[in-house]
Structures are given as C-alpha cells and as structure tokens.
Amino acid sequence: MIELKDISKIYKTKNGEIAAVKNVNLTVHKGEIFGIIGYSGAGKSTMIRLLNGLEKPTSGSVIVNGQPISSISGNKLRQARQKISMIFQHFNLLWSRTVAENIAFPLEIAGVPAAERKVRVKELIDLVGLSGRENAYPSQLSGGQKQRVGIARALANNPEVLLCDEATSALDPETTDSILELLLDINKRLGLTIVLITHEMHVIRKICHRVAVMEAGQVVETGDVLQVFQQPQADITKNFVMQVSGTKDSKDSIEQILANYPTGKIVKLTFIGNKTEQPIISQLIKQFNVEVNIVHGNISQTASGPYGTLIVQILGEDSNVQKALNLLNSIEIQTEVIEHA
Amino acid sequence: MLSELFPNVRWEDMWQATYDTLYMTIISTAATFIIGLIVGIVLFLTSPHQIWANKIANFITGSLVNIFRSIPFIVLIILLIPFTKFLLGTIRGVEAALPALIIGAAPFYARMVLIALREIDKGVIEAARSMGAKTFTIIWKVLIPESMPALLSGITVTAVTLVGYTAMAGIIGAGGLGNLAFIDGFQRSRDDVTLMATIIILIIVFIIQFIGDFITTKTDKR
Numbered sequence: 001m002i003e004l005k006d007i008s009k010i011y012k013t014k015n016g017e018i019a020a021v022k023n024v025n026l027t028v029h030k031g032e033i034f035g036i037i038g039y040s041g042a043g044k045s046t047m048i049r050l051l052n053g054l055e056k057p058t059s060g061s062v063i064v065n066g067q068p069i070s071s072i073s074g075n076k077l078r079q080a081r082q083k084i085s086m087i088f089q090h091f092n093l094l095w096s097r098t099v100a101e102n103i104a105f106p107l108e109i110a111g112v113p114a115a116e117r118k119v120r121v122k123e124l125i126d127l128v129g130l131s132g133r134e135n136a137y138p139s140q141l142s143g144g145q146k147q148r149v150g151i152a153r154a155l156a157n158n159p160e161v162l163l164c165d166e167a168t169s170a171l172d173p174e175t176t177d178s179i180l181e182l183l184l185d186i187n188k189r190l191g192l193t194i195v196l197i198t199h200e201m202h203v204i205r206k207i208c209h210r211v212a213v214m215e216a217g218q219v220v221e222t223g224d225v226l227q228v229f230q231q232p233q234a235d236i237t238k239n240f241v242m243q244v245s246g247t248k249d250s251k252d253s254i255e256q257i258l259a260n261y262p263t264g265k266i267v268k269l270t271f272i273g274n275k276t277e278q279p280i281i282s283q284l285i286k287q288f289n290v291e292v293n294i295v296h297g298n299i300s301q302t303a304s305g306p307y308g309t310l311i312v313q314i315l316g317e318d319s320n321v322q323k324a325l326n327l328l329n330s331i332e333i334q335t336e337v338i339e340h341a
Numbered sequence: 342m343l344s345e346l347f348p349n350v351r352w353e354d355m356w357q358a359t360y361d362t363l364y365m366t367i368i369s370t371a372a373t374f375i376i377g378l379i380v381g382i383v384l385f386l387t388s389p390h391q392i393w394a395n396k397i398a399n400f401i402t403g404s405l406v407n408i409f410r411s412i413p414f415i416v417l418i419i420l421l422i423p424f425t426k427f428l429l430g431t432i433r434g435v436e437a438a439l440p441a442l443i444i445g446a447a448p449f450y451a452r453m454v455l456i457a458l459r460e461i462d463k464g465v466i467e468a469a470r471s472m473g474a475k476t477f478t479i480i481w482k483v484l485i486p487e488s489m490p491a492l493l494s495g496i497t498v499t500a501v502t503l504v505g506y507t508a509m510a511g512i513i514g515a516g517g518l519g520n521l522a523f524i525d526g527f528q529r530s531r532d533d534v535t536l537m538a539t540i541i542i543l544i545i546v547f548i549i550q551f552i553g554d555f556i557t558t559k560t561d562k563r
Contacts (some may be wrong), residue, residue: 096487
C-alpha cells in the first residue's frame with residue numbers, strides 16, 4: 001500500500017544542510033495501523049508529509065496507493081491526495097465554516113454535487129458521533145469534538161489511506177482514548193490503512209499493529225508492536241517502552257529494595273499474549289521453595305494482545321533461585337536480572 | 342433655524358457636494374477593495390514558503406505597493422494628471438478624481454490584506470492542500486473567508502481614509518464636500534459653509550465606521 005525507498009530529505013538552511021530524513025526504507029501493508037514514534041525533531045513530521053506530497057524527498061521514491069507521489073504533480077497529485085487524507089494535531093478546521101460545512105469542504109474540492117454532499121455529510125456526522133452539532137462553529141466545540149470533525153472531513157472522499165499527524169497530542173488522556181478507539185473502529189470497519197506519527201508510546205500500544213522508531217532522521221527499529229514491546233533493541237525504543245510499562249517510576253523502589261535486601265535477585269519479567277494469564281508466581285513459590293516479593297506490576301492491552309511487566313525479588317537458597325530463573329526462561333518469558341537500578 | 346445658523350449655506354449645493362463625496366467614496370472603495378485584495382493575495386502567495394513563492398515577483402509587487410503608498414496623496418493627484426487626462430479626457434469632475442483615489446488607496450489596502458492573510462493559521466492552508474485543493478479554491482474558500490473580519494475592518498479604515506482623500510481631491514476641482522468647503526467656505530470666508538461641510542463629512546465617517554464594525558463582528562465566528 002505504501003512504499004518508501006531510500007528516502008532522504010535535506011533542507012538547506014543558512015547554517016548548512018540539515019537532513020530531516022536519512023535513507024529510510026519502509027513498507028506499510030494494506031489495512032494495517034502503522035505507527036511512527038520519535039521525539040520532536042526526529043523527522044516524523046517530514047516523513048508523514050512525504051506520503052501525501054506536501055514535502056518532496058531529496059532522493060528516493062514514495063509510492064502510496066499505487067501512485068508515485070514523489071514524482072507526480074499538479075492535477076495528478078491533487079487527485080491522488082483525495083484518496084490520502086490527513087488529520088492534524090491542531091485540527092486545522094476552518095473557523096468560518098460550521099461542522100457540516102467543514103466536512104463538506106473536501107467534497108466541494110472533489111466536485112461532488114450539493115445534494116450528494118448533504119447526504120454524505122449526514123452519514124459522516126453520524127459515523128463520528130456528532131449528531132446535533134452540525135451547525136455549530138469549531139469555536140463552540142471541545143478539542144475531542146474538533147478532532148472528530150477532522151476525522152469526518154478526512155473520511156469524506158472515501159480515502160484509502162489516513163495520515164494522522166500527532167492527532168491526539170493536543171488532547172487530554174480520556175479524549176485521546178476515545179479518538180484512538182474511533183480510529184481503530186474506522187480501521188476495522190472500512191479497512192482503511194492508517195499511518196500515524198506520535199511521541200506517545202501509549203498511542204502505539206493502544207492501536208498500532210506495527211511500529212517504526214525514528215531517531216535523528218533514521219528509522220532505528222521496526223516490527224510488530226508486541227515484539228518491539230517485549231524485546232526493544234535500540235536504547236531509544238527501550239525508553240519509549242518504559243513510558244508505558246511504568247518501569248521508570250519503579251526505579252526508586254528497585255533501588256530501595258536492592259539496598260534493603262542485598263540478598264536474593266531482582267528480576268524483571270515481560271509477558272505477552274496469554275502468558276499474562278498464567279499463575280506463574282504461585283508455581284515458583286510452590287515448586288522451588290523461594291519467596292517472591294512483588295516490586296512492580298503492570299499489564300497493558302495492545303491492538304494485538306495483552307502485554308505485561310512484573311518486577312519481583314526472589315529470595316531463597318541460591319540453587320533454588322537459579323532453578324526458578326531456569327523455569328522462567330524455559331517458558332519463554334522474557335527474564336532480565338537487575339543488578340543495579 | 343438652520344438657515345439662521347448657517348446663513349451662507351446653499352443647501353442645493355451642499356446636497357450635490359454630499360452626493361459627489363459619497364459617489365467618489367463608494368466607487369473608489371469598491372475598486373480599492375477588489376484591486377487591493379488581488380494585489381494583497383499576490384503579495385502573500387509569492388512570499389517565501391507560500392504556494393507561489395517567488396522572490397522576484399514578490400519584490401516587484403512589494404516595491405510598487407511601497408512606492409505608491411509613500412507618495413503623499415496631494416502629490417499623487419498632480420503626478421497622475423496626465424494619466425487621468427489620457428484616460429478620461431478631462432481632469433475635472435468626480436470621475437476624474439477616481440484614478441487618483443484608487444491608485445492612492447489600493448496599495449495601502451493591499452498591505453492590510455497581506456497582514457490579514459498572514460494571520461491565517463498555516464495549518465488550515467496545509468489542510469486544504471492535503472485535500473487536493475487547487476490554488477484558486479484555496480484563495481476563494483480558505484484565504485478570503487478565513488481572513489474576512491480583518492479584510493472588512495481594513496476596508497473600513499481605508500474607506501474613512503478615502504473620505505479624507507476625496508476632500509483633498511476637491512481642491513483640484515473634483516467636486517464634493519472638500520471642494521465646497523475650500524472654494525465656497527475658505528476662499529470666500531464663509532465659515533458656516535466650512536462647518537456644515539465638516540459636519541456632513543463627520544457623519545459620513547461615523548456611518549462608515551458603524552457599518553464596518555457591525556459587519557466585521559457579524560462575520561467573526563472565532
């Protein structure tokens with residue numbers, strides 16, 4: 001559906017050249033929700049704008065929905081853009097138009113007759129749950145409602161691809177979740193391919209199937225969301241995973257436990273899928289005569305299944321502790337012995 | 342009572358002058374709005390990072406605007422005499438004042454249009470582009486409606502300035518209240534005529550400002 005080949009984007013500034021994107025290769029399949037995560041300045045804004053031709057790559061090629069976006073221009077590009085919609089962090093609605101008129105705007109651009117526009121706008125307003133607000137102006141809406149208008153507007157011309165530019169970054173956590181659920185629902189119901197950029201791992205965890213991690217213009221890691229959560233490779237990815245697994249907060253408590261209990265082992269366990277539901281801790285205690293002290297625990301739902309982390313202190317005779325660790329390793333639970341916080 | 346307070350005012354002349362002033366103001370404001378809007382949009386779209394970003398075109402348009410904006414109006418009228426004569430065959434009468442009024446005010450308004458357009462959220466223009474909008478659609482359905490309150494308050498200020506300009510144009514014989522106040526009032530020392538002409542000009546300005554403010558508030562949905 002989307003293919004980026006050897007993409008580089010170099011900006012010329014007074015202080016020399018800046019590479020916003022460097023040698024990126026990426027494939028996004030039809031119907032998947034693909035997340036690109038990175039801190040600000042990592043090049044994700046440029047990346048997503050390459051996908052609808054708002055930015056042109058310095059080198060490499062971009063193919064979206066069968067169209068060579070990086071090399072077409074004029075009318076052809078405008079036609080292609082009607083099938084590659086975008087929603088924005090700051091919504092970018094026209095304040096001079098009502099909700100219904102904002103949603104009708106892309107239909108006007110596509111030359112849809114007025115009568116058909118009216119029917120389609122009604123459908124879209126129902127789809128995003130804004131019935132009754134069609135004649136309100138954006139200034140009268142909350143952030144979440146504005147983004148719903150943005151989504152309805154983006155869906156107006158039945159796009160194949162939806163690009164989300166930090167679509168939930170300006171929203172509070174609860175509204176973020178309701179918008180993410182709406183996106184997930186749209187993805188399932190309409191089979192729409194979604195590419196989103198974000199700096200919040202929460203967003204990736206909640207709806208993405210696959211993820212690419214960007215740092216300094218390069219993609220440093222790609223993979224299925226669960227796999228990346230379980231075995232993050234790059235340091236930056238580990239940092240992002242900590243955002244949701246909450247292990248960053250437990251750093252202090254680990255330090256304290258390490259200080260208070262110099263004996264035993266502090267172990268970080270990472271579970272995925274149905275293993276989160278097995279009674280592993282009680283099994284350890286019964287089978288090996290060890291004591292297990294829970295320092296920190298967390299289970300998160302991802303689009304492809306649950307994912308959990310547990311930090312425990314295992315106390316007992318060295319041989320028993322070792323046996324316990326062997327068991328954990330043998331049942332394919334990611335196990336990491338923490339020596340220092 | 343009025344004829345006691347204003348013994349020298351010939352009301353027939355006063356109304357004719359008022360009509361002439363209104364005529365000059367309305368026609369020149371309308372023309373200034375259209376020309377200023379076009380020039381302002383060109384200035385905006387050719388500036389860096391915009392759709393038609395073009396240093397040369399932007400420089401030329403910007404320079405023309407600045408040149409005409411900095412010539413004092415009274416000098417502009419004189420400079421434009423040959424042009425007006427060529428265009429209309431005469432330099433007297435209300436029509437003859439129009440070229441100078443429009444050329445004097447349009448660059449001024451074009452600057453205000455540019456300021457108004459710069460205030461538009463860049464994201465909204467980007468959103469329209471991402472939907473596949475043509476430049477014309479962006480101008481017509483994004484730039485103009487999204488800056489409408491500023492465009493309207495700008496044209497209100499310009500219209501008030503134009504009332505003042507018509508008075509100046511009156512001095513070279515364009516007719517209107519300024520002409521009447523100068524020839525009938527000042528040169529013949531009939532202070533009551535000058536006063537009456539001033540009062541009517543004030544009323545015109547107040548009405549323009551009131552209508553302008555009213556419509557500006559109405560269009561602003563932010």
